[in-house]
Structures are given as structure tokens and as C-alpha cells.
Amino acid sequence: MSNTNDTEKANRLYRRKYLFTGYLNKMVPILSVIGSFIDLRRYKCGNIAMQQFEIIILVLKEIKSNYDH
Incomplete structure (x- = not known):
């Protein structure tokens, strides 16, 4: 019983x-x-918003590389 539950949980996570x-x-x-x-x-125009946008891109790339492993 618990085995199928674990499998479902793993499938959902995957x-x-x-x-x-x-x-x-x-x-x-x-x-x-x-x-x-x-x-x-x-x-x-050197804009702060653009720098923040770059940081968001870097964070997304970092998250992506962590998920790819």
C-alpha cells in the first residue's frame, strides 16, 4: 500500500x-x-532596472543548471 503511494509521490515530483x-x-x-x-x-542609459534584470537572468540560469544534474 505505502509502496504505491511512494511511487505516486515520486512520479509527481519528477x-x-x-x-x-x-x-x-x-x-x-x-x-x-x-x-x-x-x-x-x-x-x-545606465539603468538600475537593467542590472536587476541581468541578476534575474543569472539566477534563472543557476536554477536551471542545478535542475539539469
């Missing part, structure tokens, strides 16, 4: 992890493209 990494795999390239556009604009 599915959640898979969905999350799939989401990150789609998001990171999009964010990188946006980030490169921001790099082009930074020469015109």
Missing part, C-alpha cells in the same frame, strides 16, 4: 521537476535575447 525545467529551458533563451537588446540600450 513530473513537477520536468515541467519546471521545460519552463526554464524556454524562458532562459528568451530572457537572454531580451538581455542582449538591453545591452545595446545600456550605452544610452
Whole structure:
């Protein structure tokens, strides 16, 4: 009885992890493209919001690399 419960729990966790990494795999390239556009604009205006955006990209990439293992 508990064995099937554990299996279901493991499957649910695996599915959640898979969905999350799939989401990150789609998001990171999009964010990188946006980030490169921001790099082009930074020469015109050094904005704090752009730096925060870069930090978000770095954090997402870090999370993604942790999930890929």
C-alpha cells in the first residue's frame, strides 16, 4: 500500500521537476535575447532596472543548471 503511494509521490515530483525545467529551458533563451537588446540600450542609459534584470537572468540560469544534474 505505502509502496504505491511512494511511487505516486515520486512520479509527481519528477513530473513537477520536468515541467519546471521545460519552463526554464524556454524562458532562459528568451530572457537572454531580451538581455542582449538591453545591452545595446545600456550605452544610452545606465539603468538600475537593467542590472536587476541581468541578476534575474543569472539566477534563472543557476536554477536551471542545478535542475539539469
